[in-house]
Amino acid sequence: MQVIVTGGAGFLGARLIQTLLEEGQRIEGETITRVTSIDLAPCPLDDPRVESWVGDVADKALIERAMGDDTLAVCHLAAVVSSQAEADFELGMRVNLEATQALLDACRAHPRRLRFLFASSLAVFGPGLEQPVPEVVGPQPRSSYGAQKAIGELLVNDYSRRGFIDGRVCRLPTIVARPGKPNQAASSFASSIIREPLAGQRAVCPVDPDLPLWLSSPRAMVGNLRHALQLDGDALGEWRTLNLPGITVTVTQLLDALERQAGAETRALVDFEPDAAIDKIVASWPGGLDIERPLSLGFQADADVDTVIHAYREDYLNT
Template identity: 50%
Template sequence: MTRDAKTDNDNKGSDMHVLVTGAAGFLGQRLVRRLAEGSELSGKPLSRLTLIDQVEAEGPVDATFESVSRALDIASPGALDEVLDERPDVIFHLAAVVSSAAEADLDLGMTVNFDATRALLEGCRFRKLLETRLIMASSVAVYGGELPDVLDDMTGLTPQSSYGTQKAMSELLINDYSRRGLIDGRVLRLPTIVIRPGRPNAAASSFASSILREPLNGEEAICPVPTDLALFVMSPRKVVEALLHGAEVPGDAFGASRSLMLPGITVSVAGMLEVLREYGGDEALARVRHEPDARIAAIVASWPGRFENLRASRLGFEGDRDFHEIVEAFLDERG
């Protein structure tokens, strides 16, 4: 049953209920582990963690709080009604169809990346979750076309992919709902994340991890793009820390735009391969095969590679020092 805003505020108490969509995914699982390590958010102890994905997500082991995992298709009508009725304090909205898949199937991308996001916002609006902090993971793909050499948060959004378009539309909705006081939203635009563990996926940026991960693991990898291509990248560790920090920063501190580009670093594919050689030797570098893929190259080349990050730094977001730190973080976690 829906309660009014006053009742909502009165019942928040000192505990914290966090909802994560896309919780079974790469970032979702890392965020869950990090939440379990800290066990509090905004100075409040974490009392309940609700994990949503199409498959049941793995909850934290030996957590000091209640963890509930639900297998749901968030694109289905009313799929989030029950979990929103529980009135979470913080929502990390990570569920998405990745770039290449969204480009290959427009209907699927629209349904998951945009329609489900709008349904989530409408669910919060209907329940008057005015103080619920909603953090959505967006992407560098919201930019594209003819761009200046160096971008900032106020550079116009001209995405050149369906994925980027769907993310940009969701950003605008979150900004407008926040402007109206219907939610307390914030959007974090993620750089290309490297080095991801596991295997290559359907994301156009998947190669950026595989050309490092596989050779360092003694396997071959394919580089489908020119080596002079510049990428704006960030390590998984720093992205997760940024998501958590995004929930701590007061919404008003974001100013007129609730969207923010995270502080990545710029590196060329050639630079990435040189660092690969430094850590894995010539034999690791030789495991990378160069096989141009015009489709992948066109998508990735539309993403800008250089940003000015003063706004993110002013709000306390931190990035990696250099690409060596990114590779070292992967090697540390790999063990």
């Protein structure tokens, strides 16, 4: 039985695919035997159980071809991220909104009620909210990316209410530290100020050092996404939106942990160069979300900021 993962060529999508193919992974009693990735590039995993469909995630014909009778679930991770969606409105609408509806409609047409995992974001919220922000607070985005994700959340909930899908919406924290090169997310600096110094390279922080960030390690994030996909829908109740666990960390605290683990010379490689456009987007996001319900459902948060950096070093640097 198969699971479809959009964005499977990305580091988070590839890690989720790898996790879903671990021995014994099941959905509703059915064993996951293969995963289909839909992305603009092939999934980097060298595994015969992974099939890559290279193309536009909003291409309805491609989606329909990939949606086999043995499909159990769809994990929609593909997105045009924050700064890029702000710079290219049409592209953001196509990937973040039109593709979401195309996938939902394909699931609706499927003979079985499929599980649908939608990766949303804390960017659906705006500034000035009570913190930690409860799940029941309505979205107040201050970016096109946040608005597109908020609309997607409502669609997934409504399609679930109508019985078309078995949906679950996961509001993702900022992931630290992402391996590889910086992307076009406004929060990309949060990984760069850890990743680059650990490689002996300089990094730039464009925001205030006291700005609180809501963070998760890739390790915790992938585990929580897998748990969300496998969790019985009845446990979620009628409202299918979850604040995925994270921890609140300021930039200064992140650099303090870097120094503790890798020395003062790594911290010295971070330069502070304010960027008003990036600061405006990131500062509009809450520094913490209420995660009481997700924790009660078995989701997990990183223990502390040192754990986040240690996980990156262990998983990607073998240190």
